[in-house]
Amino acid sequence: MEYGEIKIPKQMISKIEARLEETGFESVDKYVTFVLEEVIKEVEDEEPEEVFSEEDEEKVKGRLRALGYLD
Amino acid sequence: MITVLAIDALEYTLVEKFDCNNLKQKYYGKTNISEFSEPRTMVLWSSFMTGKNMEKEILAKGDKDMWNTKLDIKDTFFDQFENPKIIDLPGFSYITDQHDQERKLLKEFFDAQSEEEKGQVRVDYNNLAFEHHRKIKEEFIDVLEADHDFILGYFSVADVIGHLNFGNRTMMKMIYKDLDEIAGSMKNQFIVLSDHGMEQIGIFGDHSNYGFWSTDFKDLGNPGITDFAKIIKEMR
Numbered sequence: 502m503e504y505g506e507i508k509i510p511k512q513m514i515s516k517i518e519a520r521l522e523e524t525g526f527e528s529v530d531k532y533v534t535f536v537l538e539e540v541i542k543e544v545e546d547e548e549p550e551e552v553f554s555e556e557d558e559e560k561v562k563g564r565l566r567a568l569g570y571l572d
Numbered sequence: 573m574i575t576v577l578a579i580d581a582l583e584y585t586l587v588e589k590f591d592c593n594n595l596k597q598k599y600y601g602k603t604n605i606s607e608f609s610e611p612r613t614m615v616l617w618s619s620f621m622t623g624k625n626m627e628k629e630i631l632a633k634g635d636k637d638m639w640n641t642k643l644d645i646k647d648t649f650f651d652q653f654e655n656p657k658i659i660d661l662p663g664f665s666y667i668t669d670q671h672d673q674e675r676k677l678l679k680e681f682f683d684a685q686s687e688e689e690k691g692q693v694r695v696d697y698n699n700l701a702f703e704h705h706r707k708i709k710e711e712f713i714d715v716l717e718a719d720h721d722f723i724l725g726y727f728s729v730a731d732v733i734g735h736l737n738f739g740n741r742t743m744m745k746m747i748y749k750d751l752d753e754i755a756g757s758m759k760n761q762f763i764v765l766s767d768h769g770m771e772q773i774g775i776f777g778d779h780s781n782y783g784f785w786s787t788d789f790k791d792l793g794n795p796g797i798t799d800f801a802k803i804i805k806e807m808r
């Protein structure tokens with residue numbers, strides 16, 4: 502794959518660097534590429550994200566207990 | 573040298589969906605774990621390394637103590653190698669402090685009364701899992717350069733994060749892409765193996781009743797997790 506350069510505000514780079522800690526990415530470049538891919542895809546196919554529900558929570562709690570996670 | 577990427581809860585359908593070509597290698601498929609009553613992590617990895625169904629033995633320990641299982645190398649296929657390195661594998665070299673802490677936070681999440689509190693616990697839980705993942709990844713990459721005839725790296729991130737975030741597609745994709753990159757950096761022959769996959773319950777994740785495997789040398793069909801001890805011995 503060939504790479505090019507883009508310019509983004511330094512302030513944003515610092516922000517992303519701080520966020521890296523909470524992700525599996527090693528570099529700002531990789532993180533930015535991922536985010537852009539995701540945004541483009543989202544615009545293209547608008548897949549809704551799941552939200553929290555108490556019913557799901559009860560169900561998964563029971564399953565996790567059966568699997569030995571919640572002794 | 574033979575290497576195993578042991579990835580907890582790597583889900584077949586997500587490997588496909590996210591095009592993780594390095595994880596797929598040339599041949600890939602699902603493992604058959606239907607002989608087990610439930611897809612329990614400790615039972616499955618113990619059965620993998622001994623080459624026999626360990627369900628009864630592990631369950632006899634009870635839900636609390638089963639996580640402390642430490643099998644003798646003589647009871648595993650690892651002793652067929654001269655200088656094996658097994659990183660963080662449940663039932664063998666599991667870093668129990670870390671994983672106890674994860675389960676403690678998981679419990680805290682369900683015990684939390686408000687959504688706000690749950691949100692905070694989830695952040696702590698995710699950070700703990702990601703931090704551990706980065707450490708394991710670093711250790712694994714270092715170990716690949718050392719003089720071992722067998723290396724197994726166990727990656728728990730997809731399971732741990734998945735339990736509370738499986739419905740968060742972006743977060744899961746991020747993890748799968750990272751795991752795919754680890755597979756892409758491998759220079760020698762390797763097997764990818766998961767104990768079970770994961771299925772969605774809203775935002776949460778439950779274990780699915782099949783695992784994932786891949787190799788670049790042979791179509792293994794629909795193997796049992798206990799078949800890998802023999803498969804790996806024969807690769808030597």
Ligand SMILES: [Zn+2]
Pocket residue numbers: 581613731732735779
């Ligand atoms: Zn799990």
